[in-house]
Amino acid sequence: MGKKKILIVDDEKTFCWMVKINLEKTGEYEVKTESKSRMALSAAREFKPDLIILDVVMPDMYGTEICKKISQEKDLKDIPIVFLTAIVTEAEAEFQEGIIEGRPTLAKPITTEKLITHIERMLE
Amino acid sequence: MKILIVDDEKQNLKLLQKQLERFDHKVFSAGNGAQALDMLQTSQGPGFEMIISDILMPIMDGYQLCRAVRGNEKIKDVFFVLYSGTYIDTKDKILADKIGADAFIQKPAGIDELMGVINKIKQDQKAKRTPMEPDPQAEILKLYSERLVQKLEKKMLELQDEVAKRQDVEQKLLRSKESFRNIVEKVVDGIVVLDHKGYIKLINPAARLLFDRKAEFAEDELFGFPVCKGESTELDVIRSDGNKVIVEMRIAQTQWEGKGAYLASLRDITKRHEQTTELMMANIKLKAEIEERKKVQASLSEAYLKLKDTQFQLIQAAKMELVGRLASGVAHEVKNPLAIIMQGIDYLAQAVSTDDENVTQTLNFMVNAVDRADTIVKDLLDFSSAKPLELSPQNLNAIVEESLMLVKHEFERRHIEIDTDLNHPLPCAALDRNKLKQVFINLFINAAEAMPTGGKLIIKTYIQNLSNLKSDLPAKISTYSKPRGPVAIIEIKDTGMGIEAKNLDKIFNPFFTTRLREEGTGLGLSIVKRIIDMHDGRIEIKNRPKGGAKVIVMLKV
Incomplete structure (x- = not known):
């Protein structure tokens, strides 16, 4: 099995880049980043990721909207989506899974280790 | 000396008698000349040595008496003194001398004068006495009647004067009586x-x-x-x-x-009485009015307090809402850079040589710093949470137990014994499960940290009727949200160091902490208080008399 493809959509370019290099450093993942929320859908269509990491609060389009759109697209709707956002606390994320659009939610800031654990659990 | 005094005025007799008796004279008295003559001629008679007689007297006057004495062989040698107050002139003295009187004294005479005269007579003896003619000479008679007429005239005049005086007095008396009557009548x-x-x-x-x-x-x-x-x-x-x-x-x-x-x-005093009664009634009424006014004032000030309280709460709520909005904005903006730093640390941990201990240490410090910043933001969010409660029927005992399970390791680590009494069934109540879990976890961890070298945690829940509950809350707080009826009580007691008295009223203040900066944000109890307040409940924290702290949480059920 090849590298797992992961799409990160976040308006913080630096954050996208940091996550990308941290994940790719493991050699397990191929990561594509998109910092323009409006481009998220086309990026997904083009990249066909195994998993999408979505920020929630972004200019132009919220992550929740992107999530809805992906769910409605035949080719994309089965791709697991995880929200990674600063609007929830770690406790909220842990105790109340699926608080956003019924999807797993992770709170920023997060360690790479924790992120990978979640990614792996979702890709099983 | 044995003396006979003769006077028709009883008072004169008495006075003279007293005066003479003081000089050890034996004194007898007679009311007129005839009586005196009688006394002189009876058995008492021979002893008398002196007669002192008035002149004007009824029945027998002084002149007649003198003449009779001198004319009587048995008593003719008795000293005779005429003693008269009125109508005296030299002719009286001549007459007195002629009829054989030894002396003539004018009234009123002091006792010294009287005694002087008496003594002089005694010394002179009868030597100088003019022997009385056996028969009254015409001259004597003439003188006598002349004197007598003159005296009677004078007496008449005096009596007329007296009558006039009396009439005057009577008139005055009458007038006075009239005035008295007049006064009494009017x-x-x-x-x-x-x-x-x-x-x-x-x-x-x-x-x-x-x-x-x-x-x-x-x-x-x-x-x-x-x-x-x-x-x-x-x-x-x-x-x-x-x-x-x-x-x-x-x-x-x-x-x-x-x-x-x-x-x-x-x-x-009927009117006065009525007025007094009216006054009393008015007084009573006034008192009642004052009483009433006092009551109104009391309820007014109570209403004012309530209003102030409500205002305070409204301001507080508005503040909290603003803080909430601010906090969630800040949180989002702070967490994003924190996320980047965290990822950066992760990258550096991989990329930089781990052989250098200082590098590893530095990276650890940075991770801790990010965690701390994250915790502060999280606490701030919790404290200011503008999110409404998510209420659903909950078993309070289950929430307590669940919370305890989550922090059990904190107690085990410190060898703290846990004693729970959650056997009293509590009715299901509309509560926010997660927020209350946060409350209890907070309180449990506080208790655990208060007992670093072990101790005992006692947790007890029960139902109580609030009217029976004695509250130690100060009046200012207890007026605010006064729950009535049954409440669920959760008691959490520890055997730790308790709370310093000076800190007791600050413990719910945001950012108040007794811990070192790295250990806490100082928001824990503020969040607890806020969540309890949102549930319209109450929380009290006090020191136990035997040491340690006691937390009482009250929630409506």
């Missing part, structure tokens, strides 16, 4: 004089009017009211028209016709 106050048996001796028109009595049967009637001396008494008098009159009576002791009597002064 005076507004009632005046009644009573004899010692209580019979009316005098009653004035004012008193008659007071007692509603007619003049003809007022006097010599029984008064009929008790008479008390000194203090004034009030009498209720029922008049013939049926009206009641209140009469004030004062009694004084007096004399009436020479006998002890009572003087009653009476005054109609």
Whole structure:
């Protein structure tokens, strides 16, 4: 099995880049980043990721909207989506899974280790 | 010396007798010349050595007596002194001498003068006495009648004068009596004089009017009211028209016709009484009004307090809402850079040589710093949480137990014994499960940290009726949200160091902490308080008498 493809959509370019290099450093993942929320859908269509990491609060389009759109697209709707956002606390994320659009939610800031654990659990 | 004194004025006799007796003379008295002559001729007679006689007397005057004495062989040697007050001129003295009197003294004479004369007579003996002619000579008789007529004339004049004087006095008396009558009749106050048996001796028109009595049967009637001396008494008098009159009576002791009597002064005080009663009624009314006003004032100030409280809460709520909005904005903006730093640390941890201990240490410090910043943001969010409660029926005991399970390792680590009494069934209540879990976790961790070297945690839940509950909350807080009826009580007691008295009223303040900076944000108890307040519950924290702290959480069920 090849590298797992992961799409990160976040308006913080630096954050996208940091996550990308941290994940790719493991050699397990191929990561594509998109910092323009409006481009998220086309990026997904083009990249066909195994998993999408979505920020929630972004200019132009919220992550929740992107999530809805992906769910409605035949080719994309089965791709697991995880929200990674600063609007929830770690406790909220842990105790109340699926608080956003019924999807797993992770709170920023997060360690790479924790992120990978979640990614792996979702890709099983 | 044995002396006979003769005078028709009894008082003169008495006075003279007293004076003479003081000089050890034996004194006898007679009312006129005839009586004196009788006494001189009886058995007492021979002893008399001196006669002191007045001149003008009824039956036998002093001259006649003198003549009779001198004419009587047995008593002719007795010293004779004429003692007269009035109408004296030299002719009197001549006559006295002629009829054989030894001396003539003019009244009033002091006792010294009298005694002087008496002693002189004794010394002179009878030597110089003019022997009396056996028969009254014409000259003597003439002189005698002349003197007598003159004296009688003078006496007449004197009597006329006396009568005039008496008439004058009588006139004055009459006028005075008239004025007295006048005063008694006209005076507004009632005046009644009573004899010692209580019979009316005098009653004035004012008193008659007071007692509603007619003049003809007022006097010599029984008064009929008790008479008390000194203090004034009030009498209720029922008049013939049926009206009641209140009469004030004062009694004084007096004399009436020479006998002890009572003087009653009476005054109609019905009006005064009415006024007093009116005043009293007005007073009572005034007092009631004041009382009423006080009550109104009390309820006003209570309402004011309530209003102030409500205002405080509204301001507080508005503040919290603003803080909430601010906090969630800040949180988002802070967490994003924190996320980048965290990822950066992760990258550096991989990329940089881990052989250098300082690098590893530095990276650890950075991770801790990010965690701390993240915790502060999280606490701030919790504290300011503008999110409404998510209420659902919950079993409070289950929430307590669940919370305890989550932090059990904190107690085990410190060898703290846990004693739970959650056996009393608590009714299901609408509660925010997650927020309450946060409350209990917070409280449990506080308790654990208060007992670093072990101890005992005691948790007890029960239902209590709030009216029976004694609250230690200060009045200011307890007026705010006063739950009534049954409440669920959760007691959390520890055996730790307790809370310093000076900190007791600060523990719920945001950012107040007794811990080191790295250990806490100082928001824990503020969040707890806020969540309890949102549930309309109450929380008290106090020190236990035996040491350690006691937390009481009250929630409506």
